[in-house]
Amino acid sequence: MAFQFKKTLHQLLASALVVTGLVPGISAMAAETLTIAATPVPHAEILEFIKPQLAKEGIDLKIKVFTDYVQPAVQVNEKHLDGNFFLHQPYLNEFKKSHSNDIEVPVTKVHVEPFAAYSTRYKKVADIPEGATVAIPNDPSNSGRALLLLARQGLLKLKDVNNISATKKDIIDNPKKLKFKELEAATLPRVLNQVDLALINTNYAIEAKLNPVKDSLFIEDAHSPYANLLVAREDNKNSPAFKKLIAALNSPEVKKFIEEKYKGAVVPAF
Incomplete structure (x- = not known):
């Protein structure tokens, strides 16, 4: 009986190690979720393109699509979302004036959409x-x-x-x-x-x-001052997850994707 009890206990411990990810080769870290607001084209399409790569880096990128310019900014400001990808600096400046917004922070330029x-x-x-x-x-x-x-x-x-x-x-x-x-x-x-x-x-x-x-x-020409920005909240702008998102959006792969898919209608800004 004692031998059987020890064997059963060993099996239970081994199962627990597998579940908690402590056995070598099993990740102990769950993917970190990053929820970003975007308008459908091209913003959500660009985010969908980098989503698989971010998943490999432990980031579960959730893309919340909006068809207007107000709610994506409002919901980030109210901390319902981690960030947004749809606006340019002049829009953000005006939004801050009218909505008392003081927590949205641009973290990188991605592209220009010539008006x-x-x-x-x-x-x-x-x-x-x-x-x-x-x-x-x-x-x-x-x-x-x-x-x-x-x-x-x-x-x-x-x-x-x-x-x-x-x-x-x-x-x-x-x-x-x-x-x-x-x-x-x-x-x-x-x-x-x-x-x-x-x-x-x-x-x-x-x-x-x-x-x-x-x-x-x-x-407009490609030198427009209206580069579209990835925006974070003040409290998460330096997070490891955002750094990975920035790197992905400013990668050679994204530059090639933008140039080939949009053929001049969208121009990389990095």
Whole structure:
């Protein structure tokens, strides 16, 4: 009986070692979860691309997809999520002003989505008529971006051509008497057929099957100050998990993925 008891006890101990991961070759560490908010294209697609590699490094990357620009920032600020990947610095600056946000911290640049103007009615800037209706995003950072792009095309003049926070009040000359509709960025592709010109963020353009390089009337160059950022919370920005995520997003593999998949519609910023 004593021998049998010792044998049974040995088996139980061995099983416990296997379960707790203390037997050589069995990991004692559970994967660390990192939950990141992203808009569908290209942000969530890029995160999905690096997810398998991060899993090998012990990071369970959970991607929470949003179709708007407000909730991904709000939920990180309220600590419901670890970080987000969808915004640029001008947007974050404006968001902080209006939402008393003081914990979101940019940790790395990933890519630029050159902002572009689209029209189903006109093929050249010169063809845009007097009194044309132009749809632009209604959030302050992207509406300013739209006005700057219009100014660079000679469609209007601004007090300061370098003011990324420009508003309609900063227009000093509007020779074609353009009429502006300010709409939520995500809705702009849906109204393209209803206006003369629409300035659309590239992520929403791609979702709508528009190719910013081929289909746009005019487009920003790759030196845009609107690089899309990976954002963390102040309390987790230096965590080992975030360092692994940063390294993955700034890897040669991601650079190649962006260049091959988006063919100029999205440009690496690292």
